[in-house]
Amino acid sequence: MENLIDPGRLGMDPSRRGVLGAGLFSVALTIPEWPDVVGKMEAIRADPHRRIGQAEVQAVSAMTDRLSDLDDEFGGRYAHPMAAAFLVNTVSPYLKASASRETRTSMMSAASLLCYLTGWMAVDEGVHGRAQQYYAKSLELAGASGDQLTYCRVLRGMSVQAANLGHGTPAVRLANAAAEASPESSPRMRAFLAGQQAHAYALAGERANALTSLREAERAVNQAESGLGTFGGFSSATLAYATSEVRHALGDVKGSVESLQDHFPLRDSTDSRRSEIKFGAMLAERQLEVGHLEAACASWDKALDAYPGMHSGQIDQQIARIPSLLSRYRSNPIARQVIERSGSASAK
Structure with missing residues (x-):
């Protein structure tokens, strides 16, 4: 338990070199039950050269809120590297620092929530195996803190x-x-x-x-x-x-x-702005599925209007699907315009 957050295992290298190949989702991932994780990190050896208090816990919680806002506004591919770097460079040393029992428990709870958020970002980025690793570490920290x-x-x-x-x-x-x-x-x-x-x-x-x-x-x-x-x-x-x-x-x-x-x-x-775009593109696909071409194109147009500046692997995939979904309707000028818009947007 000495390495509370292992940058190598979780792929939280701020350079993001470790992100490649992290996309495999495991349906067989073992999920620890609550009684199995409670208090499992109590025996960690603290770093005698560093001490933290509630101010550091509050800083982690505040940073988590800011990162959540950035994720909502700009997407997981934008916010995930920042969250990963913060976990590695700041939160991991905090978890190994000397502290009162109350502060240590609060820090592990704050770190658990941050790991969860980082996993959520990784899902949006499309690195699903990495996301599961964040989630598993979050469960472990939640148990250690009784959260x-x-x-x-x-x-x-x-x-x-x-x-x-x-x-x-x-x-x-x-x-x-x-x-x-x-x-x-x-x-x-x-x-x-x-x-x-x-x-x-x-x-x-x-x-x-x-x-x-x-x-x-x-x-x-x-x-x-x-x-x-x-x-x-x-x-x-x-x-x-x-x-x-x-x-x-x-x-x-x-x-x-x-x-x-x-x-x-x-x-x-x-x-969030991300969910508005994601659900709008989803609506378009389902409208097309029931044969409402013009309604689908209108929904895609709204999604494309909001798409610039969004860094989301999930939404990128939705936008990239538009040309193939509309390919049979190329003779329709409205559909052709949406195809062209989506192609330009995906190329940026």
Whole structure:
């Protein structure tokens, strides 16, 4: 346990040389249960030449918030190298510094949340194996600090990653583990977890469980208070998106389009620019799937308007798919214009 955050294993070299080849997702990754990770880092030998206090913990938490904002605004490929460098150069030495028990616990909790966020960025960048390594380290740090809420949220994030890659069964396992581990049962948290369970169940072909979980998420959103928390917000807009994902996975493409259209008027300032582009491009693909060419082109145009300055591997892939999806409609001037726009945007 001496190397709390191993730059070599996690690929957190600020030069990013280690990022190549880090894209393989493992469906067989072992996930430690909460009792197995609690307090496992207590025997670490502290560096007698460095001491930290609550000021350093607050600095890590503040930096995590800033990095989260950058990730939302500019994408994972932009923010991930900064988060990785901060983990290696600043947070790792803090974790090995001398400190009071309270400070050490707080620092491990803050580091856990930062590792989770960095994993989320790596998913957006498209390095899924690396993301799983960040997530695994986050679980370990959460257990060491007794931060069960972050542990639960990491499992939920891992389920989102698996679901977005089309792995329904692992997504269910992770979503259920997150729900079982949750240390609180507020309406917002129940919605946050049940919404992901619904999507995972739908991908795994478990229709009845998917609809039951979706109804639970709907009830919880209706009960929830208006405030949203960092890394845990689940709103009516999020519910509409989750409903769209469930419907699409269950084969109701038209219903999926309707739910995704419902999502956009419900968005507020807490929703990221990245998700607006991502969901807009997703809406376009599904509109085309049901034969609504002009509506799809209009949705793609909006996504392309917002695309400059976004550094997201996921969105890059969505934009790169446009020419092939519209290839059969090249004779249509509206479609041809979107193809040309997307080609120019992808070349930049």
